[in-house]
Amino acid sequence: MSIEIKAPTFPESVADGTVTTWHKQPGEACAADELIVDIETDKVVLEVVAPADGVIKEILKGEGDTVLSDEVIAQFEAGAEGTSAGAPAASESAAASGEGDKVGPAARKLIEENNLDASQIPGTGKGGGITKEDVQNFLKSGGKAASAQAPAPAPAAAKAAPAPAAAVSVPAGEKVEKRVPMTRLRATIARRLVEAQQNAAMLTTYNEVNMKPVMELRKQYKDLFEKVHGGTRLGFMSFFVKAATEALKRFPAVNASIDGNDMVYHGYQDIGVAVSTDRGLMVPVLRDTDGMSLADIESTIADFGKRGRDGKLGMDDMQGGTFTITNGGVFGSLMSTPILNPPQTAILGMHKIQERPMAVNGQVEILPMMYLALSYDHRMIDGKEAVQFLVTIKDLLEDPARMLLDV
Template structure:
């Protein structure tokens, strides 16, 4: 029985996709739910799996081809396929490998390093092999003994004017996701009247609170207490006080949102993605930390869905985890503002006429001046600063 393998149904915000990688070739036996092909869209990579045991018969779309929603990619023939007798011995390891479930990132690393997935110890859910499992396997694998050195050729003097040694260049096409990110960032700079205002916040109160309760917090909620949840809650409270910062621009209309959906920028191997925390006003610190942790894990494994990144009324990006001391974040259209966090660094500060060493962080708020006046932008950033320097305000709503 022949079955058409179709591209996933894309949402309205995604016009088309690109065939990224075929994991099976025509004539190759496939097991049910085994990955056939990756479809890369502007936002995420979608996986198309085998509907049953059988064989991939014909492929209509090659790697790099653009496909539309529900477009036919290939023809699949259902039914068990018997391996040829002479190849029975060789087929056994392959069958064992086919039973192993790998994340997309793990599969990529395994293929690049010729690692048999069946030899990797799995730590993921339902026996899934994760990227970390493959990396740890490579680290623990014994290194091959160096080959016997070949007789050295007679040394020759280098030719004057020619480069010495290899000068390797590698040209690869830009991924669809990274191309979309580049396009949106350029459009944001060209279409918006973008300005950035800066301030600094004393992180000692939050750090003291975290140090006091982090063990109890993790014991009760099962998740570690980080800094991002404090920033999300502080930003949410500030957004309620300054609705223009929580608004968006749609043509000539200004859209004010009566809710706070905060996007948190996550760096992945394929590029920067911004999954969205929904209704952060009703989320606890533990719920925020848990959701962000889930976003980060699924982002690394390529498992973030399109729904995870739809919408959003405000964005927070944290360059401090990479050591950035100060930067100018670029707007995430159609949003009108984005908050940039940075590295926490001890600096001498004047407190009541005395020089005190405090853990300080620079904050940056980029905003669209078409929608937000400078006064509102500065007051918004000061509100976040005040809430973080006195975390009790977050609980007392003052």
């Protein structure tokens, strides 16, 4: 039975996607629900799985092609028997050297087009697999095709001898460059950041917070917290989320957004937490943080981080949000100016905790201090509100009991 393989249904905010990787080639056996192709959108990578046991008859949209929502990208034959991955589809040189199962579909196509020997290509992929970029780098560095003049395959002992260094070496003094296309996610991030700076009257106000009270509280209860909450660790982010939630309730303009000439005030607090991944910065959203406990916040953020690294964050995870927190301190940043995440009107930047001499009641004390930065849209938020909002967060963190007592 022939079945059409279609791109997923994209949300209204996503116009199209790009086919990034075909994990199965025509003729290869596919099991039901097995991953066959990845499609990258402006926000996430979507996975398309096989609808049944069978084989792909024909690929209609190749890697790098743009696809629309629900567009047919391949024809699938349910119930048909296919070959195992990487066997006949791999090039003869790859099959002979046992490299077929380590060569990705895009890399395999490039190897065949250039008549290369896969065994000579250093693989940087998972388990030593050869990626498309590995093949491109091999060609750029002087890698040669396996021509008819090449010597016949030698016995195992001779075959193990290293290839001539000239085949893969880089001439002395050569300035190596690598040009790669910008991913859709990276391009979207760049566009949105530029738009934020061009379209908003963005200002940043700074303050500093003494982290000693939170650090002492965390040190006192972290073991018990982890035991009671099933292994969830008590970090600093949950304190900042709760402090920001309380401050947002007191200063609604900071929790608002601008829609054309309208100012939209939100009666709830959905806080985005910036997560750094290999694909770029993502901002999954904690929903209704006023009703979340510290344990709820920590466990959800940990889940966001894991799924972000695995490429499993969905569009629903990142849509919406009324306020954003970003933590450059995990990378050692002492001070920065965060950029707004439109259409939100403010973003809080956390930074590295640094011990500094501070004047306390006329005495010099060494305290663990953190600089805070609040970037805000001056069209919506007055300077007075922005400063008071940041001071409120500072006060709540320096006396955490105030969050519990709501004072």
